Amino acid sequence: MDALIAKLKTQIIEQLNLEGVSPDDISPDDSLFGEGLGLDSIDALELIVLLEKNYGLKIENPADGKKIFATIRTIAEYITAHGKA
Amino acid sequence: MKAYIRGIGQISPQQTFDKDDFLDTVVGYNTNMLFCIDPVYKEFINPLQLRRMSRTLRMGVTAAKICLTDSGIEMPDAVITGTGFGCIEDTEKFLLAMLNNNEQQLTPTAFMQSTHNTISGQVAIMLKCKEYNSTYVNRGFSFETALLDSLMLIAEGNAHKILLGGFDENSVNLHVTTERLGHWKKEKINSLQLLESKTSGTISGEGATFFMLTDKEDANNYALLKGLSTLYKPENEKEVEQHTIDFLKRNNLSVADIDLVVYGLNGDVRTDGVYYHLRDTMFNQTAGAYFKHLCGDYYTSSAFALWLSANVIKKQDVPEVVRLGKAPLGAVKNILIVNHYRDINYSFMLVSQC
Numbered sequence: 001m002d003a004l005i006a007k008l009k010t011q012i013i014e015q016l017n018l019e020g021v022s023p024d025d026i027s028p029d030d031s032l033f034g035e036g037l038g039l040d041s042i043d044a045l046e047l048i049v050l051l052e053k054n055y056g057l058k059i060e061n062p063a064d065g066k067k068i069f070a071t072i073r074t075i076a077e078y079i080t081a082h083g084k085a
Numbered sequence: 086m087k088a089y090i091r092g093i094g095q096i097s098p099q100q101t102f103d104k105d106d107f108l109d110t111v112v113g114y115n116t117n118m119l120f121c122i123d124p125v126y127k128e129f130i131n132p133l134q135l136r137r138m139s140r141t142l143r144m145g146v147t148a149a150k151i152c153l154t155d156s157g158i159e160m161p162d163a164v165i166t167g168t169g170f171g172c173i174e175d176t177e178k179f180l181l182a183m184l185n186n187n188e189q190q191l192t193p194t195a196f197m198q199s200t201h202n203t204i205s206g207q208v209a210i211m212l213k214c215k216e217y218n219s220t221y222v223n224r225g226f227s228f229e230t231a232l233l234d235s236l237m238l239i240a241e242g243n244a245h246k247i248l249l250g251g252f253d254e255n256s257v258n259l260h261v262t263t264e265r266l267g268h269w270k271k272e273k274i275n276s277l278q279l280l281e282s283k284t285s286g287t288i289s290g291e292g293a294t295f296f297m298l299t300d301k302e303d304a305n306n307y308a309l310l311k312g313l314s315t316l317y318k319p320e321n322e323k324e325v326e327q328h329t330i331d332f333l334k335r336n337n338l339s340v341a342d343i344d345l346v347v348y349g350l351n352g353d354v355r356t357d358g359v360y361y362h363l364r365d366t367m368f369n370q371t372a373g374a375y376f377k378h379l380c381g382d383y384y385t386s387s388a389f390a391l392w393l394s395a396n397v398i399k400k401q402d403v404p405e406v407v408r409l410g411k412a413p414l415g416a417v418k419n420i421l422i423v424n425h426y427r428d429i430n431y432s433f434m435l436v437s438q439c
Contacts, residue, residue: 049190
């Protein structure tokens, strides 16, 4: 799980072009949207593509997105449960 | 139709983002592909917004911000831009992702920013400006059409202060593709010696230039933009000459009234002849200047010429690096810009002292 979280941090920083943010700056339990990392709806689309492209996971029900993308840890848990990480 | 130039912001292959450096620092390039010198964008754009912006968007938004600050006008009545290719790098990125991913898993950012009106839209969002917003894409007439629209809005009293922009970005893919069409020089040259090359082709460039146009006289105005005219595919040099005479006449000026002619010379031996014809006939007693050795050639490079002319009028200084020939030069009251893009789109602008 820890290795996956570290990998996800790097991928998210790269995909979302989070300039000046290093993996150490992001706690696995920080909120990604709203007050935490401050991501927005466009970032959510980027994350959906990231999951599909890198982990072969499609989020069929948009309502699940809010839970899955709550934190880096929830994404990692979702990948572990459903994916081929 | 006329308008005063109240403020200017420009990002180019020179240090033009610094308004106090009017070509005091000149950068020469030993390449045929010129790119802009980037200011520290974080000083102009919120880092949260910056991270998603492509290079051209950063250039355009920053040039617009510099222009707004320079003009002292916070909210324009309209935002109008002109661009030949728009945000070409994002277009390339998006199309490449489509190819590589077999039209699946496409990210939204590059697609959103690949449209031509991305910059005018982003500037409007940044300013919360819900007024008239338009982008013109007319190849070598893109900036001129945006300018024409601005002048008409001001003439009709529908707008009093307009943020006008011209921008195009260079890219390796674009350069390589158009190189096959013979647009660029085959041999590497020093950009500052562009006119000495005497071969076909020129150097590619880019830039983002914004002007605040207004109908109000003000001590801070740079210059008066007195006239604009375009000419499509003239048959010969005589037609260009006649068009120039008619243009001056329509603006109640004669050749003797012009103190400086800014030519769009780009070092292409195939298409520079018309400029030399004008210089050696009509304007053989008039001082000349040129500018594409500083910014390269691109669809909206006439915006660079307008930046140069407005600054010359305001500062009453013609930097040595742009001088063409040795004709004596006194006070500069009237400047004529003559530019063409690939011998197809000809434009003429008159810039005068306020």
